[in-house]
Amino acid sequence: MGQAERSERVETVPEGFAERGWTIRAGGKDDLPAVVEVVAEALLTKEEPGFWVDRLDPVLAEDHYGRQLLALETDRPGGAAESGDERLVEGGRVIGAVNAFSFRMSVPGGTRAAAGVTGVGVWPTRRRRGVLTALMRRQLADIRDRGEKLAVLWASEGAIYGRFGYAPATSAYEIGVEAAHARLRPDAPRDPGLTTELVRVFRARAALERVHAAVADREVGRVQRSRAFWDTTLRDTPDSRQGRSPLKAVVVSGPDGPQGYALYRTGNREVYVQEVLATAPAARTALYEHLFSRDLVTRLVFTPTSQDDPLRHLIADPKRLSVTFDDSLWLRLVDVPGALAERSYAAPVDVVLEVSDRHAPWNEGRWRLRADRSGATCEPTEDAPDLSLDVSHLGAVHLGGRTLTGYLRSGLITEHTPGAVGGLDTALFRPDAPFCDLAF
Numbered sequence: 001m002g003q004a005e006r007s008e009r010v011e012t013v014p015e016g017f018a019e020r021g022w023t024i025r026a027g028g029k030d031d032l033p034a035v036v037e038v039v040a041e042a043l044l045t046k047e048e049p050g051f052w053v054d055r056l057d058p059v060l061a062e063d064h065y066g067r068q069l070l071a072l073e074t075d076r077p078g079g080a081a082e083s084g085d086e087r088l089v090e091g092g093r094v095i096g097a098v099n100a101f102s103f104r105m106s107v108p109g110g111t112r113a114a115a116g117v118t119g120v121g122v123w124p125t126r127r128r129r130g131v132l133t134a135l136m137r138r139q140l141a142d143i144r145d146r147g148e149k150l151a152v153l154w155a156s157e158g159a160i161y162g163r164f165g166y167a168p169a170t171s172a173y174e175i176g177v178e179a180a181h182a183r184l185r186p187d188a189p190r191d192p193g194l195t196t197e198l199v200r201v202f203r204a205r206a207a208l209e210r211v212h213a214a215v216a217d218r219e220v221g222r223v224q225r226s227r228a229f230w231d232t233t234l235r236d237t238p239d240s241r242q243g244r245s246p247l248k249a250v251v252v253s254g255p256d257g258p259q260g261y262a263l264y265r266t267g268n269r270e271v272y273v274q275e276v277l278a279t280a281p282a283a284r285t286a287l288y289e290h291l292f293s294r295d296l297v298t299r300l301v302f303t304p305t306s307q308d309d310p311l312r313h314l315i316a317d318p319k320r321l322s323v324t325f326d327d328s329l330w331l332r333l334v335d336v337p338g339a340l341a342e343r344s345y346a347a348p349v350d351v352v353l354e355v356s357d358r359h360a361p362w363n364e365g366r367w368r369l370r371a372d373r374s375g376a377t378c379e380p381t382e383d384a385p386d387l388s389l390d391v392s393h394l395g396a397v398h399l400g401g402r403t404l405t406g407y408l409r410s411g412l413i414t415e416h417t418p419g420a421v422g423g424l425d426t427a428l429f430r431p432d433a434p435f436c437d438l439a440f
């Protein structure tokens, strides 16, 4: 994207933004304390900002410094803040920030680059003046410039991100079961050649990483974990324990190495399982058998789990499971034609979409999506639309975990050609439920 378009983009910030002396720029490592102070205050965290600086620094350093977008305001009446570290130190003050990680995410069709939006916050006395809107718009343009076609995030509140084109695209559930009913079906797959070992987490790390990488590569919605995110996942300090035991790792191995693992803590007579991953069904059975066999336990909790988690099928009495909705990862198509063209489809489709997108105008307009099992194209067209919808609806269905038919029934999208929505849903179908196991 050229310089002219960049300038035009900055002018799209809300009215009054510039008059207040506010500007946006990409930040860097030196800005981290100021950014953290804003976000920690906005999110009402109980820790001092320094606590988060210490934890975030290594994670951020690994993959994406320079992606912090800051809204700066000047403390000089009538003056306009300029970008640059010097100006920030002299007088400009950070009043809002958004950030993003560079992820590789499994989507229908393979693993793709995705921006993992995080660190969203606006200083409490500067809310509802368009700071977040300006940051979101600028960030979308930056993500597009980097060639990432998708953005994902976890939403603290469901009312914030729909307006920016994001929609819930995965589902996660907490499963609970009383220990007295924690029994597997007799025909659960078993392999006597597997061994099960409870090991210190730091000793198990290589095995964990190997199993996770293989599973994340093929399960839609999962993200490959960087070294720093493994550090975060396995962090075992009093604050990460939340009153429970140190983190435990149980690893199941076969002749060719590790085939599965579970990470869990104990406390209050509960086994609290944060991950069960396996590359072979029998390894998964062995993991459940270990978890179910712990003595002095009254209840087991598995969270997060996917909508089609195998435990739901393997438990001897499914009615004994208590299943509660946990959360959804939100997804947005940053580049509509690019993302649709590189997705795979379960059935042929030829449809003209009329897309509205308030905050990423390059996606607006009519697109003809043609796809079959061998590939897809998505090109601009002047043809009459078969359906009209918002970019957020395409985000919701991109991983196959939602249907456009649901939105049609709700009256939120318009079908001009009868059957167009159902046909597109058939093409977007995925047999597996999308699930993301990374908190960021």
Ligand SMILES: CC(C)(COP(=O)(O)OP(=O)(O)OC[C@H]1O[C@@H](n2cnc3c(N)ncnc32)[C@H](O)[C@@H]1OP(=O)(O)O)[C@@H](O)C(=O)NCCC(=O)NCCS
Residues within 6 Å of the ligand: 042, 043, 120, 121, 122, 123, 126, 127, 128, 129, 130, 131, 132, 133, 134, 154, 155, 156, 157, 159, 160, 163
């Ligand atoms: C959420 C937050 C970032 C919004 O920032 P902001 O600068 O006040 O947002 P804007 O002024 O750009 O508001 C944009 C629109 O979203 C709406 N909006 C913003 N936050 C909202 C919320 N929590 N619930 C409902 N609507 C919200 C505004 O009313 C406004 O609507 P309008 O365009 O119809 O007038 C800010 O309130 C904040 O920092 N909250 C606490 C931290 C947090 O929740 N961060 C998100 C972590 S995932």
